[in-house]
Amino acid sequence: MIYHFQGGAKVAHHKHRTEGKPIEALPMPSRLFVHIHQNMGAPSKPVVAVGDEIQKGQLIAEPTAFVSVPIHAPTSGKVVAIETHPHPSMGKGTAIVIEPDGKETWVKGKPEQLDFRAMTRDQILTRIRDGGLVGLGGATFPTHVKLTPPANTPVRTVILNGAECEPYLTSDDALMRTRAEDMVTGLEIILKALGATESYIGIEDNKPEAIAALSQAAKRLQGCRVVVLRSRYPQGAERSMIKAILGKWLPGGKLPMALGVVVQNVTTAACITDAVVRGIPLIERVVTVTGSAVNQPKNVRVLVGTTWADLLRFCGGTTSDLSRLVAGGPMMGVAQSSFDTPIVKASGGLLALSKRDIAVPPVGPCLRCGNCLEACPMGLAPFAFPTYVRERDWQGAKRANALHCVECGSCEYSCPANRPIVHSVRVLKKAIAEADAKAKAAKMETKAGVGAA
Numbered sequence: 001m002i003y004h005f006q007g008g009a010k011v012a013h014h015k016h017r018t019e020g021k022p023i024e025a026l027p028m029p030s031r032l033f034v035h036i037h038q039n040m041g042a043p044s045k046p047v048v049a050v051g052d053e054i055q056k057g058q059l060i061a062e063p064t065a066f067v068s069v070p071i072h073a074p075t076s077g078k079v080v081a082i083e084t085h086p087h088p089s090m091g092k093g094t095a096i097v098i099e100p101d102g103k104e105t106w107v108k109g110k111p112e113q114l115d116f117r118a119m120t121r122d123q124i125l126t127r128i129r130d131g132g133l134v135g136l137g138g139a140t141f142p143t144h145v146k147l148t149p150p151a152n153t154p155v156r157t158v159i160l161n162g163a164e165c166e167p168y169l170t171s172d173d174a175l176m177r178t179r180a181e182d183m184v185t186g187l188e189i190i191l192k193a194l195g196a197t198e199s200y201i202g203i204e205d206n207k208p209e210a211i212a213a214l215s216q217a218a219k220r221l222q223g224c225r226v227v228v229l230r231s232r233y234p235q236g237a238e239r240s241m242i243k244a245i246l247g248k249w250l251p252g253g254k255l256p257m258a259l260g261v262v263v264q265n266v267t268t269a270a271c272i273t274d275a276v277v278r279g280i281p282l283i284e285r286v287v288t289v290t291g292s293a294v295n296q297p298k299n300v301r302v303l304v305g306t307t308w309a310d311l312l313r314f315c316g317g318t319t320s321d322l323s324r325l326v327a328g329g330p331m332m333g334v335a336q337s338s339f340d341t342p343i344v345k346a347s348g349g350l351l352a353l354s355k356r357d358i359a360v361p362p363v364g365p366c367l368r369c370g371n372c373l374e375a376c377p378m379g380l381a382p383f384a385f386p387t388y389v390r391e392r393d394w395q396g397a398k399r400a401n402a403l404h405c406v407e408c409g410s411c412e413y414s415c416p417a418n419r420p421i422v423h424s425v426r427v428l429k430k431a432i433a434e435a436d437a438k439a440k441a442a443k444m445e446t447k448a449g450v451g452a453a
Ligand code: SF4
Pocket: 375, 376, 377, 378, 379, 380, 381, 382, 404, 405, 406, 407, 408, 409, 410, 411, 412, 421, 422, 425
């Protein structure tokens, strides 16, 4: 049986360029640019200075809040600068620049194999936090926070998310085929950390080898079910995953915990095993480098801090008709303005697209066809959002739940008139936040005035 959610879009897939290829390791770059802000929440604070000799796995930036994570040296070498540098999703940010010494000397005290079954829940969470783990499906939410539900919100069910529904990306697929055992161990660790008893692994039906590998590995985990999902975008969104597997609808504005569920990406699960069992922090990842404008598309194992330029060089460079670089997938990725931008923990892909890939047909008036209504996995009325922008009706947009939009792009993809719906939603979200902040400030001023009187 193949499970599915409501809505979504049947997007054209371009996974063939890297699908089934082995993961290749990138040779050591001459410089690494390690950003201190790589997670949702607060940035970290550097604890090294220019001139310091550092070792692989050493803490180089410490968390500054509960919703923050430590950053570790991806290799041994020397800190040569701490400076402003392009960031793949934030424009610019502070990066610790490392000149590798090529020795790959691990920091002292890195533990060998540990048994997570002998650990307490707190010990597991501490190791996950100390490993600097964030959600690697793109959300970058600190993993230790996600695995710490409030006392009155017990979690019963864990879903490992192996959908990888973005049309070009295959890095999760490559890891599912090669690290299925570690993913299942990661799932066991998550279950123990949460005290949860029920588990599923959801994978789209276009990844038969991954389904076979995880089904085999999951045999040892009692009650764990590998669920084959219809390949439809955005199957990988948490809400779509929960709807398809559990048949439950998560209302907008609520977290999966409200239903007693936690969803974790499969690659995050493998990295949890690295951190908890092997003491290896999150310092490298697999990135899909693909698109019609890259000469040798590959899945590449790279150190965090490696630049797009180094990655593209390893993939044979780009063709002369390169028109756009995108970090992530084409549906939710971010256009890049510099080859010097480094990968961060959440960088699952780099697309080099040609003019032909990004040709945008002209925008027309809404045809009232209803395609966007059918496509929206959140049950919204996407056709109305450009109108709210035109009429500057922020309160109307709020009542229409614009804030619940997950910016998946399914509506825009399905729209025959090419209406700029996702851009409109972003404008609305910003305007609503500004209007709310103004209203709050005015309320506080009034209160202060009353108090003073
Ligand atoms: S309105 Fe938002 S959530 Fe709905 S399909 Fe469009 S982008 Fe996705």
